[in-house]
Amino acid sequence: MARRKNTDPTAQRDAQLLEIAQRQFHLETLETRNWDRLDFHDVAVWAIRAALEEAFEAGRRAGVATVPSETRP
Structure with a gap:
């Protein structure tokens, strides 16, 4: 059975943010867990950048994808 593509823009955005956080900061989740050791992290400025x-x-690419082709330069 083929999986349906998630079309909720908020869910897509949240998934993309989580992927970035996992890659750059090695975080498991972006959810609040109410435990300082899990919710606060030391992060290097180059990782933030x-x-x-x-x-x-990602936002720039998403914006280009939503512009109708006749208005693109």
Whole structure:
């Protein structure tokens, strides 16, 4: 049985943010777990920058994908 593609934009965004957080910060989840050891992390500035760049590029690509082709340069 083929899996249906998730079409909820919020769920897609959240999934992409989690993927970035897992890659860049090695986090298991972005959910609050109400335990300081699990909710607060020391993160290097270069990792923050890499995650922000990755998120920015993902947003840029998503924006281009939603622009009708006749209005693209």
